[in-house]
Amino acid sequence: MLVLSRREDESIIINDNIEIKVIGVKQDQVKIGIVAPREVKVYRKEIYDEIQKANKEASSTASKIAKLKDALSRNKPAR
Amino acid sequence: MQTIKTKAYGEIQVAEDSVIEFRREILGFEGLREYYLIEMGDLPNFYWLQSKEDPDLAFIVVEPRIFKQDYTLNVDDSDLKLLEIAPGESVVNFAIVNIPEDVNRMTMNLLGPIIINSNKRLAIQAISQNDDYGTKVPLFSLEGAAV
Numbered sequence: 001m002l003v004l005s006r007r008e009d010e011s012i013i014i015n016d017n018i019e020i021k022v023i024g025v026k027q028d029q030v031k032i033g034i035v036a037p038r039e040v041k042v043y044r045k046e047i048y049d050e051i052q053k054a055n056k057e058a059s060s061t062a063s064k065i066a067k068l069k070d071a072l073s074r075n076k077p078a079r
Numbered sequence: 080m081q082t083i084k085t086k087a088y089g090e091i092q093v094a095e096d097s098v099i100e101f102r103r104e105i106l107g108f109e110g111l112r113e114y115y116l117i118e119m120g121d122l123p124n125f126y127w128l129q130s131k132e133d134p135d136l137a138f139i140v141v142e143p144r145i146f147k148q149d150y151t152l153n154v155d156d157s158d159l160k161l162l163e164i165a166p167g168e169s170v171v172n173f174a175i176v177n178i179p180e181d182v183n184r185m186t187m188n189l190l191g192p193i194i195i196n197s198n199k200r201l202a203i204q205a206i207s208q209n210d211d212y213g214t215k216v217p218l219f220s221l222e223g224a225a226v
Binding site: 039048054056061062065068071077 | 125
């Protein structure tokens with residue numbers, strides 16, 4: 001991992017067209033600004049972690065088919 | 080026809096060209112790119128997403144609108160580009176189902192929808208742009224449920 005120190009209002013540039021700027025530092029929180037072309041997707045890493053966790057969980061529960069049939073016969077869709 | 084191994088039904092016959100290629104893998108299952116979508120005979124709207132490479136890996140998926148009528152798919156254009164959708168091609172969208180101990184509290188993952196170009200048989204797990212959608216959206220309204 002490349003580690004750089006930056007102060008408030010300082011930036012780094014990635015790949016000539018993505019700018020990541022430190023907007024502010026307050027206690028244990030850093031506010032970051034990102035300027036990037038439209039096609040660059042930016043997500044908080046928690047989103048990936050959350051989906052990954054849900055996938056793992058779902059794969060391990062996917063054999064409970066009998067239960068699924070049971071629940072479908074007794075419940076109404078949330079809608 | 081060809082014979083494939085499945086987690087739910089053992090060996091079954093599927094059409095020769097029915098494998099679906101994931102252009103971006105299911106998160107947490109990197110390296111596994113080929114899946115079959117298998118109808119769950121007696122459960123309409125539910126399917127098995129069965130890994131070709133790992134017979135022990137399968138997900139239950141469902142069409143989200145069956146359980147959430149106002150559901151809309153909202154993903155980044157660059158995600159859709161991976162599916163190479165040409166005019167006239169049809170795109171289907173599924174959510175992975177999670178069955179907890181209390182099966183009445185079954186959920187579906189709308190934050191990471193599965194999208195398939197059914198003509199080219201290309202798929203991705205996308206990330207929803209709609210912040211309201213989580214990984215555990217209830218399938219059932221528990222009000223009035225027979226307990």
